[in-house]
Amino acid sequence: MTGLRYLKNVATLKLNQAACIGCGRCIEVCPHQVFALDGRKARIDDCDACMECGACARNCPVNVISVDAGMGCASGMINEWFQEHNIRVMKSNSCC
Amino acid sequence: MAPCCGPRMVMTGGEISDKVPGFLFWVETPAGKVPHISTSLTYNDHFGACMARWGINRMGYIVPPGCYAIGMPSPDSPVIVTANYKMSYDLIRSVLSGSNVWLLVLETFGVNVWCAAGKGTFGTDELVKRINKTALNKVVNHRQLLLPILGAPGVSAHEVTKRTGFSVRYSAIRAHDLPEFLNNGMVTTPAMRKISFTTYERLLLVPVEIILAMKSSVLISAVVFLTTLLANGYYAAILMVLAYLGAVLTGVVVVPILLPWIPCRSFSLKGTLAGIAWSTLFYFCAHGSTWSMTTTAAAFLALPAICAFHALNFTGCTTFTSRSGVKKEMRLGIPIMGSAIIVSVILLTIGRFL
Known part of the structure; x- marks a missing residue:
């Protein structure tokens, strides 16, 4: 994506390269080309481009990718915060 | 999972019949x-x-x-x-x-x-x-x-x-x-x-963003209008609502459209910059030179904060922002935005009695 990049050094994406089997699934599902294949192992090539959608982690057959995935809009997160603190608010019925 | 996205799961697609579209x-x-x-x-x-x-x-x-x-x-x-x-x-x-x-x-x-x-x-x-x-x-x-x-x-x-x-x-x-x-x-x-987020794709999101923002902003406009009407009269009340709605629309419409061209990576900063631009424009259009010091300060504090909040909320629609990034922005931004609003309300109240 040209011109649009989000904050640096915030993405929680982690890859345990030693345990990677190099199947390439993470490369297939990542819409931001965060991964690259280094011989028989995947490597995180552009961590700052990660939008934490979680596609790579969910599709990794050996479970060596982790990321704090989830919805990322401010009002949704405020609602989430309210829910965590058991505060009842008028729930909006529509978002994305 | 997400408490925000989508409807509560009550609406289902039903059964296939000869009534399916097409x-x-x-x-x-x-x-x-x-x-x-x-x-x-x-x-x-x-x-x-x-x-x-x-x-x-x-x-x-x-x-x-x-x-x-x-x-x-x-x-x-x-x-x-x-x-x-x-x-x-x-x-x-x-x-x-x-x-x-x-x-x-x-x-x-x-x-x-x-x-x-x-x-x-x-x-x-x-x-x-x-x-x-x-x-x-x-x-x-x-x-x-x-x-x-x-x-x-x-x-x-x-x-x-x-x-x-x-x-x-x-x-x-x-x-x-x-x-x-x-x-x-x-x-x-x-x-x-490769995922994209072109101007056209962003433009398609604007209508529904306006509708979603309208729910809260109609309510807030009513409160702002009535309070200002009682305190400062009809003309001031109209101006306050216009200033507020302008800030909302700048955050909901202008920031998404101009997204790649507004400096900074942070959405709350993008919103703040756009909000300052709106405050300045409003200052000149609404004869700001006649405003009191407190009104001017309140406008330049509250309007960018309102705009920044709506801009930050747009992260939920983008194809490139991360949850951790939004969390970081919120931890820093929400207290600042809240404080700016509170301070500007105090300034307006002080200004009323000066």
């Missing part, structure tokens, strides 16, 4: 009859999509889940998986004109692929359930499914294979690339994997 005739398969659907959209389809973009009947814009036939598919034809949001269904069938494919529609409660994958409804369990319910293994001879790349956050490909015997291929991000993908021996080119 129905032409029934096709017999070893698993029973399947509706053959048209690839050309009617005036009503376009009109419905336009309404949904404005949030009208968006939550009821739904088709029944199940198996559909596009063109004249044989047991060897590919199976394309999509969501049961009618706009997704219409988009897929319209781009597949001339192709012979099976369309497997999942029950995502009328939510598009990307948002449903984030919620987990476009997910492994639903896909497995739908494969079994439609007896897909009898409809086709092969064991391969083509899924949109943006469905991957909800689907665990290896688990689907383990549970059903069907392998998962992630085809492309955009439905428009499907014909090329199918005609070129199912090769995903690097461009098909």
Whole structure:
């Protein structure tokens, strides 16, 4: 994506390269080309481009990718915060 | 999972009948009859999509889940998986004109692929359930499914294979690339994997953002209007509401459209800059030179803060912002925005009694 990049050094994406089997699934599902294949192992090539959608982690057959995935809009997160603190608010019925 | 995205799961797609959009005739398969659907959209389809973009009947814009036939598919034809949001269904069938494919529609409660994958409804369990319910293994001879790349956050490909015997291929991000993908021996080119967020794509999101923002801003406008009316009179009340609504619209409309050209990576900073621009414009249009010091200071504090909040909220619609980034922005930004609003209310109150 040209011109649009989000904050640096915030993405929680982690890859345990030693345990990677190099199947390439993470490369297939990542819409931001965060991964690259280094011989028989995947490597995180552009961590700052990660939008934490979680596609790579969910599709990794050996479970060596982790990321704090989830919805990322401010009002949704405020609602989430309210829910965590058991505060009842008028729930909006529509978002994305 | 996400407490925000999509409706509470009450609206379901129902059962397939001859009333499904684009129905032409029934096709017999070893698993029973399947509706053959048209690839050309009617005036009503376009009109419905336009309404949904404005949030009208968006939550009821739904088709029944199940198996559909596009063109004249044989047991060897590919199976394309999509969501049961009618706009997704219409988009897929319209781009597949001339192709012979099976369309497997999942029950995502009328939510598009990307948002449903984030919620987990476009997910492994639903896909497995739908494969079994439609007896897909009898409809086709092969064991391969083509899924949109943006469905991957909800689907665990290896688990689907383990549970059903069907392998998962992630085809492309955009439905428009499907014909090329199918005609070129199912090769995903690097461009098909690249997500975009063009001005046009951002523009399409603006109407529904306005509608969503309207709910809170109508209420806030009423409170602002009445309080100012009582304190400072009619003219001041009108100005206050205009200033407020301008700040909301700058955050909801101007920031999304000008996104790549507003400096900074942080959305709250982008919103603050746009909000300062709005405050300045409003200052000159509404004879700011006649305002008191406290009113001027309050305007330049509150308006950028309101705009920044709405700009930050737009992160939920983008295709490149991360949850951790938004969390970081919120931890820093929300207290600052809140303080700015409180200080400006105090300033306006002080100004009233000076």
